[in-house]
Amino acid sequence: MPSKLNQELITAAIDGFEEQKKRINVQIAELRQMLTGGPASDGADSSRPTSKRRRMSAAARARIAAAQRKRWAAQKTRGSASGTSSAPVRKKRSLRAAGRKAIIEATKKRWAAVRAARKL
DSSP states (O other): OHHHHHHHHHHHHHHHHHHHHHHHHHHHHHHHHHHHOSOOOOSGGGGSOOOOOOOOOHHHHHHHHHHHHHHHHHHHHHHHHTTOSSSOOOOOOOOOHHHHHHHHHHHHHHHHHHHHHHHO
């Protein structure tokens, strides 16, 4: 018996809440009408099922993808042809043996001066 009582209570509660929802939707519609000045929607439209989304065929998706790839390729070639890159590619520089030797000697000289300053 208790389960039947619970089911009846739950059903009654659902009915009561649905009535409250209808009244609230009507009040919202009236307020929206006052706000916009246009005709109010009665709020019952929200419970009406919406139209199903259209499905796209695989062939249509493939056509769209191909067109997008074509646009990307055109953009890529247009960007490189017009020289939109920020700086031209520079040739990598290399260090000659004489330059490396000069740097090493200067570094040794600096460190020798630092060590001499510490001794004082």
